[in-house]
Amino acid sequence: xxxxxxxxxxxxTRDVLRAAxxxxxxxxxxxxxxxxxxxxxxxxxxxxxxLERIAPGILWVSALLSATxxxxxxxxxxxxxxxxxxxxxxxxxxxxxSLGKSLTHWFISGLPILLMSIPLCLVLELNWATTQVFLASxxxxxxxxxxxxxxxxxxxxxxxxxxxxxxxxxxxxxxxVLIFGSAAASNAAQGLPAAAELYFLTGxxxxxxxxxxxxxxxxxxxxxx
Amino acid sequence: xxxxxxxxxxxxxxxxxxxxxxxxDLSFACPPGTITHLKGENGSGKTTLLRTLAGLVQPANxxxxxxxxxxxxxxxxxxxxxxxxxxxxxxxxxxxxENLQFIAGLTQSTKIHDVKxxxxxxxxxxxxxxxxxxxxxxxxxxxxxxxxxxxxxTLWMLDEPFTAVDTDTKRTxxxxxxxxxxxxxxxxxxxxxxxxxQDKVEYVILRNKQ
Amino acid sequence: MxxxxxxxxxxxxxxxxxxxxxxxxxxxxxSLSISPWLAWLASAMFGLGIVGGLVIAPSDYQQGxxxxxxxxxxxSAWMSLFIYVTMAAxxxxxxxxxxxxxxxxxxxxxxLGASFTFLALVTGSIWGKPxxxxxxxxDARLTSELVLLFLYxxxxxxxxxxxxRRVAARAGAVLIxxxxxxxxxxxxxxxxxxxxxxxxxxxxxxxxxxxxxMLIPLxxxxxxxxTYYLAVMLTRxxxxxxxxxxxxxxxxxxxxxxxxxx
Numbered sequence: 001x002x003x004x005x006x007x008x009x010x011x012x013t014r015d016v017l018r019a020a021x022x023x024x025x026x027x028x029x030x031x032x033x034x035x036x037x038x039x040x041x042x043x044x045x046x047x048x049x050x051l052e053r054i055a056p057g058i059l060w061v062s063a064l065l066s067a068t069x070x071x072x073x074x075x076x077x078x079x080x081x082x083x084x085x086x087x088x089x090x091x092x093x094x095x096x097x098s099l100g101k102s103l104t105h106w107f108i109s110g111l112p113i114l115l116m117s118i119p120l121c122l123v124l125e126l127n128w129a130t131t132q133v134f135l136a137s138x139x140x141x142x143x144x145x146x147x148x149x150x151x152x153x154x155x156x157x158x159x160x161x162x163x164x165x166x167x168x169x170x171x172x173x174x175x176x177v178l179i180f181g182s183a184a185a186s187n188a189a190q191g192l193p194a195a196a197e198l199y200f201l202t203g204x205x206x207x208x209x210x211x212x213x214x215x216x217x218x219x220x221x222x223x224x225x
Numbered sequence: 226x227x228x229x230x231x232x233x234x235x236x237x238x239x240x241x242x243x244x245x246x247x248x249x250d251l252s253f254a255c256p257p258g259t260i261t262h263l264k265g266e267n268g269s270g271k272t273t274l275l276r277t278l279a280g281l282v283q284p285a286n287x288x289x290x291x292x293x294x295x296x297x298x299x300x301x302x303x304x305x306x307x308x309x310x311x312x313x314x315x316x317x318x319x320x321x322x323e324n325l326q327f328i329a330g331l332t333q334s335t336k337i338h339d340v341k342x343x344x345x346x347x348x349x350x351x352x353x354x355x356x357x358x359x360x361x362x363x364x365x366x367x368x369x370x371x372x373x374x375x376x377x378x379t380l381w382m383l384d385e386p387f388t389a390v391d392t393d394t395k396r397t398x399x400x401x402x403x404x405x406x407x408x409x410x411x412x413x414x415x416x417x418x419x420x421x422x423q424d425k426v427e428y429v430i431l432r433n434k435q
Numbered sequence: 436m437x438x439x440x441x442x443x444x445x446x447x448x449x450x451x452x453x454x455x456x457x458x459x460x461x462x463x464x465x466s467l468s469i470s471p472w473l474a475w476l477a478s479a480m481f482g483l484g485i486v487g488g489l490v491i492a493p494s495d496y497q498q499g500x501x502x503x504x505x506x507x508x509x510x511s512a513w514m515s516l517f518i519y520v521t522m523a524a525x526x527x528x529x530x531x532x533x534x535x536x537x538x539x540x541x542x543x544x545x546x547l548g549a550s551f552t553f554l555a556l557v558t559g560s561i562w563g564k565p566x567x568x569x570x571x572x573x574d575a576r577l578t579s580e581l582v583l584l585f586l587y588x589x590x591x592x593x594x595x596x597x598x599x600r601r602v603a604a605r606a607g608a609v610l611i612x613x614x615x616x617x618x619x620x621x622x623x624x625x626x627x628x629x630x631x632x633x634x635x636x637x638x639x640x641x642x643x644x645x646x647x648x649m650l651i652p653l654x655x656x657x658x659x660x661x662t663y664y665l666a667v668m669l670t671r672x673x674x675x676x677x678x679x680x681x682x683x684x685x686x687x688x689x690x691x692x693x694x695x696x697x
Contacts, residue, residue, distance in 0.1 A: 078316075091331075168588070243598050
């Protein structure tokens with residue numbers, strides 16, 4: 001057990017260190033997130049009522065797209081520098097590494113998105129209660145997306161078609177998270193209870209955390225064949 | 226009664242990649258204490274053979290045996306293996322020390338405190354704190370070889386380890402190989418270059434299928 | 436004395452024939468002999484079903500004759516799901532036991548599954564015009580079908596992205612299994628979403644009482660679609676088998692023999 005935990009800790013530390021060293025690259029998903037949100041008022045007009053109604057949807061879709069964008073980089077450098085062989089062909093547990101990588105993606109993508117969404121909620125004038133529910137839904141949602149995304153990312157790293165192929169495969173799988181996440185925020189915006197949606201999201205999260213790492217480990221081995 | 230054979234063995238291996246046959250009818254054994262040189266030109270399938278022996282590639286025909294058991298994937302062999310492929314497994318944003326410490330921790334190495342000593346042995350201590358991306362190919366290769374000292378494993382699989390190394394480093398590598406087989410280790414080297422060690426070397430020669 | 440060894444153990448017989456036909460070569464020849472029968476059977480059932488659906492079945496009380504499109508729409512939708520489940524079973528077999536034929540069956544079914552899904556969507560949309568007044572009304576079932584189409588397309592795209600056939604199949608198998616876990620989740624979440632944003636839209640099949648005169652042609656059409664799927668899948672599997680085994684002797688001899696015949 002401690003071996004698993006230390007492997008996970010090692011993987012996360014290394015990747016966070018790497019992300020911190022490349023500085024600007026780590027910020028790209030954040031900037032994309034903000035830009036994506038800001039595109040909508042340009043597209044549909046800054047009519048207050050309309051924006052308020054679809055704000056949860058705008059925030060959720062933008063968060064989802066930025067999480068997907070950063071997914072491609074999760075395994076790319078590992079594939080290129082031979083770390084994949086290290087993950088699969090050494091004493092280290094491939095399952096623990098998969099878990100670690102999924103959490104890493106959340107730390108370098110999901111968590112920043114979560115933090116970035118606070119000022120964006122202000123820009124879109126969501127009240128504090130709605131923002132809280134939105135952040136809770138985003139927390140569970142981004143974590144789920146990181147876990148499922150890691151599996152598909154491992155399957156497609158380095159292939160022709162790259163990022164677009166990954167997006168094509170992963171977006172249908174993200175739809176349930178999107179449905180429940182934005183519904184939770186919409187409900188809160190209308191003053192309705194959002195507990196049911198949040199429970200569903202938590203259920204999805206638990207399912208993802210327990211099943212996805214196995215798929216990621218299998219994908220790592222297959223990608224190396 | 227099944228005799229318990231230690232080491233790696235290939236029986237009638239045939240591997241196809243895409244639509245081509247890379248090699249077929251390949252049989253040889255690598256018992257403990259041997260160095261096996263997989264020899265052939267570029268494109269002859271050395272890397273594919275190495276990866277098949279590690280359990281990564283499924284053969285179309287034939288089997289690989291590790292310690293008497295058929296290998297159906299990397300799981301049964303990976304705990305006793307150091308695999309240094311074309312890309313050496315070093316992350317370019319981190320420096321040598323960080324990379325080796327990560328690898329040592331990941332593989333539960335008993336030598337986790339000897340990372341500096343390992344770097345000294347391969348003559349890479351001077352640039353141990355520079356990020357890998359600023360080092361030359363030869364320097365990176367030396368650090369990759371330090372992995373052999375860090376990871377405790379019986380089986381060493383090296384793909385083109387002599388790339389861009391100078392004669393001193395080449396001699397160091399040859400010494401490492403000699404020491405390893407002296408303690409009943411197994412070495413598989415895929416390279417088109419020649420090298421010399423005190424021990425007798427087994428050859429497996431692959432020819433280009435064209 | 437002689438060759439009589441008594442009655443053979445029946446379970447052994449079943450397993451040995453399963454083992455025999457799990458080999459691509461024997462399966463190839465077996466499917467060559469089955470295919471013509473399946474093709475004729477499918478044609479006959481289509482004939483029966485079309486006559487039954489267009490002529491014999493009575494007009495619907497509410498929808499008049501426009502409901503008749505269910506004789507294509509419903510079997511397509513059933514097949515699209517059935518094929519995905521079949522691919523999932525093949526995927527699990529391929530990953531666990533590494534059986535080539537399972538990989539081949541999975542790859543051969545993908546395009547068929549996508550086609551049936553597309554057909555279901557198009558016929559559903561056509562049906563929508565007289566029923567709801569629009570070609571697309573974000574009905575829960577149709578939307579789930581659309582997501583399923585993307586799952587199929589993703590699988591096919593992944594197959595073409597990998598250069599080695601067998602590795603592509605294993606990667607696709609993992610993808611299909613991830614998709615299989617997700618399909619019930621997607622289905623129920625889309626249904627839930629649809630009930631949030633509009634009133635429930637009831638398609639003809641939601642009402643439990645479908646008249647027996649309408650039901651029988653539907654079942655005939657469903658069997659026709661299934662037989663058609665099997666016939667075409669076997670043909671596609673044969674192509675894949677030849678590609679998989681292109682470097683073996685039996686394929687080389689088989690192809691030279693065919694070349695000499697023609």
